Amino acid sequence: MRSNSTSVTVSAPIMEKSTAFSSSKRFEVMAKFLHQRLQQSKWLEEYHENMYFGTANLGAFVRRPDGSYAKTTQNPAVLKAVETISATVAFTMSCDSVSVLMETLEKDQTEVPFMDGTSLLIAPSVTDVINNGMYAHQGHMSVLCKREHFILICASSPPELLAQATALEAHLVGEIWGQPIMAPPAPAYNPVDFVPRSNSVPNVNMMPVSFGDHPDLSLHPSVQRNMSVGDASHMTRPTSAYVQPMYQTHQNNQGFQNFQFGQPQQQQLMPPQRRPSTDVYGHSRSVSNTTINYFSKAAAKELASSTSMPVLPMPIHKMSRRSSMADPFAQHKMSTVDSLSAMNSRRMNSVADYAARKMSxxxxxxxxxxxxxxxxxxxxxxxxxxxxxxxxxxxxxxxxxxxxxxxxxxxxxxxxxxxxxxxxxxxxxxxxxxxxxxxxxxxxxxxxxxxxxxxxxxxxxxxxxxxxLEEEGPEDEVRQRDMPRVFLLEHACCVAIAGGLVCVLQVWCAAKLMQQWRLDGGCLRWALLATIPFFAAFSMFFMVVIAGSFFQIFGPLGFMQKNTVYYSSKAPKFTEHDGEELPHITIQMPVYKEGLKGVIVPTITSVLKAVNYYQAHGGTATIMVADDGMQLITEELQEARKVFYELHNIAWVARPKQCTTPGPDFFLRKGKFKKASNLNYALHFSGRVEDEFLEQLEKRAKEQLCTVEDLSVEDEEELLEVARQIVEETDNGRTWSAGDVRIGEFILLIDSDTQVPETCLLAGALELMESPEVAIIQHSSGVMNMTGNPFENGIHYFTDLVYTSISHTVGAGDVAPFVGHNAFLRWKAIQSIAFEEDGRTKFWSENHVSEDFDVALRLQMQHFYVRMAGYHNNEFKEGVSLTIYDELARWEKYAYGCNELIFNPLIYWPTRGLFTPLFLRFLGSNIKITSKFTILAYIGTYYAIGVGFPLSLLNYFLAGWEFQLDQYYQTSWHIFVGLCIVYSILSPIAFAMLRYRMGQATYIEALCTCAKWMPLFILFFGGLSFHICKALTCHFLSINIEWTTTAKELEKTGFKIGLDRVVRDFWHMYVVMIPIAAMMVYLALYAPRGYMIRDFTVIVPLANAVGCHALLPFVLGLF
Known part of the structure; x- marks a missing residue:
């Protein structure tokens, strides 16, 4: 006779190196290891259709001895649920099978039945799991959370967690497939007659596990057995009633106490009968009694003297102490950077493979x-x-x-x-x-x-x-952070050539004046010399393109692989910062009326990935949204935004709506472009909350007769909330806010339509730590396509062209630009250029449309550097203009901003002079001369485009009616041909060669791509002059003009809608263009002799300008 009592002896897991690492490092490493294993198993897949779902919900939890958790997720509700359950390990499971299962659920369904009679419980949300203890049973639980769209799985050890997940996924797939499938490996042996099974987890039985101060990272041999689902008759629905086993101890040959499960007492409540283990395929069998040598001596004695099953200890939250008032986020940080977390992907994969081999x-x-x-x-x-x-x-x-x-x-x-x-x-x-x-x-x-x-x-x-050893390199090799950043002169050479060409051109024109003066002695023509500065400014960028094109084709490119003063091609090495404390980073994102689902949620999801990665390496980061549309949208949308922000632990500040009526509600949102004033309001509110918070800390410390450093974390969180509410009351409730609005040491400034790389926070923090002289790190960005329409694809290519060219010039030694987003800012540097205005401390200029350009100039004049980083390979993604209307508005805004940086409005010329104080300080600053040249060349581009149409019209009459012109005068035909050769032939060839040399594409492919988009560029830039001229004129004449944020989502389109908008937005342009076109036809065909203009070289430049302006809205904006 074979005994029904299966007997298996399992040796206790031995952890010889348990004392080699600190507890904090052990649990952090385990959490990250589990997270990677879960990602490799595709159990942490995102689901973008649900606004409550995102990367913040997904991750792993490992409990520390003090009851806190090492985690890889940011959702406080999920953490609260795990703390309530008091599970040793847990994670949130989201995969394809869960997504398919969600689509089949009925509205009021409370469980998912499986084919073997087991079921999976369903909860409306994680909040219900927190409030309802029915979901937890001795730390083991699996429940489907509908709103968050994942299954919360808790277990008492990492092997059991992975076993539950594999078994559950097998049942989900079998339910979808329609018949049972072979399950992945799962525990085969468990004392199922005595130990309750995991609630809602089919085919998984929990083993009694001892819990000490350290997690059991070893893998139990019983986990390495197969589990067959072929005959599920032995499976039963989980029950809370179970038989208390009788433990007997005896000494084994090693001297350790073993525990023997005896027969249950008859008077105890028996569980549903199971088939004997001899009939269950996959279970090991033996003729001996069941013995388990799974516990240590101490645990064995404790268990032998106990009358109950071992249970999980409840979490004990110790009172953390504030370490330093200099860093308000110190209590949320690890003491030092975890050196183990610096392992690269190969090292982590080796450890993962080791665990996989032991579990296989x-x-x-x-x-x-x-x-x-x-x-x-x-x-x-x-x-x-x-x-x-x-x-x-x-x-x-x-x-x-x-x-x-x-x-x-x-x-x-x-x-x-x-x-x-x-x-x-x-x-x-x-x-x-x-x-x-x-x-x-x-x-x-x-x-x-x-x-x-x-x-x-x-x-x-x-x-x-x-x-x-491979990471460290040779012992005599200098660390990357200690290598000096060289100052390159390639760009200086390029600018010198461009400046020489400008001088040659202007001197050649002046030589023409000299020749004619020697012939006729007329001195009036010398007045034309006054135009040399203007036309020199117009031609500067033109010459820079010519010189830069030759450098792109024939010049060196080795500097693109080096770290220089203004450019970083290599990311900082984390291993070189072992033991250093990472600073707190605030991700600041201004928003307006963008859609929550289509714009804000994808951006926040991307940012939270970077936050998780940064926190996994020992840093802390928070998100603060400057929500300028919160008080302007409907109540339903307001509530949706508030819930989303709270769910993801996002701080936000919303200023009042604009009210020009005198009274208590009077408030002005200053600025032509509201981004600067929105950021200023949020930063000013943050500073006030910080000041009030420090005062509250001092009061509480005096009340408790202790120092501020002795206050607990709970006290600080409470006082921070009190301080925020006090500041809101000071504003009479007009300011809305929530969360921790304080600013960290560094700021990552992004737009609402942005995707960021996962490692950006860590790399940005390390580089700013290595370079205290750097105020801004501007990252090269790619494009995030939203609609894929032809116009967006064309602007996508143009944006890539611009960033590639900028990276080349900055890598060659030029000063990096600051474009206002996808950049890291040093908060102390920004504070150094603050100024008082309207009774508030402001950091961004509300009087300039190009507030980013203004900030960059002021920082450089304060001896700070602006650096560009290209080591993320354009993984920063930004949205581009989706329609021609937004793109034209963007160019108008840039032109207006550049003009207000240099010139005062005409009305102030008698009192303030022509130039602004900022421009005069810029000319006299210590910024290197070549950078000043390129900045002036960039600004001069807008003037060159703006005067293109008026000068073409003037040239039409001067050259067409054959006025007596001096040889100094260059006709529009000469300029038109030069522009076509440089911008339509030389520049595309050079850019295609640059892409080829950088390995981005083959030369033929790059050249064909340039040719494909050339018609779009000819039409767009040919029809741009009137709009730039309008913006410049509005600033000179002090005409009010404002712009809203660029549309992040495509609006309804169609022939009728497009035609209505063309008429509404471009009627003033057609009022000018239609008469000019009619005039040209009349002067070419019907004008009296002597007034006719039929010269081809006179007609073509103006006809090109009029035609492009007239066709631009219809071709690119009608549909």
């Missing part, structure tokens, strides 16, 4: 043997690795006592030597045959295949040490 139950070299005596599957130390080939005959085999079941062998010794792949990355062992005989198994997991030695710890240490 797959033997690719398995061969069945039917007549070789007892197999390894019958041994207590060898898992049963047979496939379910006799699942359908189980009843008969069970009746026969399992005599017909074949045994299997997993020993690698039975595998031919030529079929066993060896690991080249490990050192050769003395005897390969002996090593293979001592090998535990052969695995194929995570892309790795090979024999696994029993001495796996030494092998992993060898690989990790090799990787550390």
């Amino acid at each position: 139950t797959i033997d690719p070299f398995h061969k069945s043997e039917s007549s070789k005596g007892p197999s390894r599957s019958q041994s207590v130390s060898g898992p049963d690795r047979r496939k379910s080939t006799s699942g359908h005959n189980r009843s008969s085999s069970a009746g026969a006592g399992g005599a017909m079941r074949q045994s299997s062998t997993t020993s690698i010794g039975s595998v031919p030597e030529d079929e066993v792949p060896e690991m080249a990355q490990f050192p050769r062992r003395p005897s390969m045959a002996k090593a293979r005989n001592s090998s535990v198994s052969s695995t194929y997991m995570g892309g790795y295949r090979g024999s696994v030695s029993h001495d796996i710890e030494k092998m992993v240490q060898f690989v990790e040490r090799a990787m550390e």
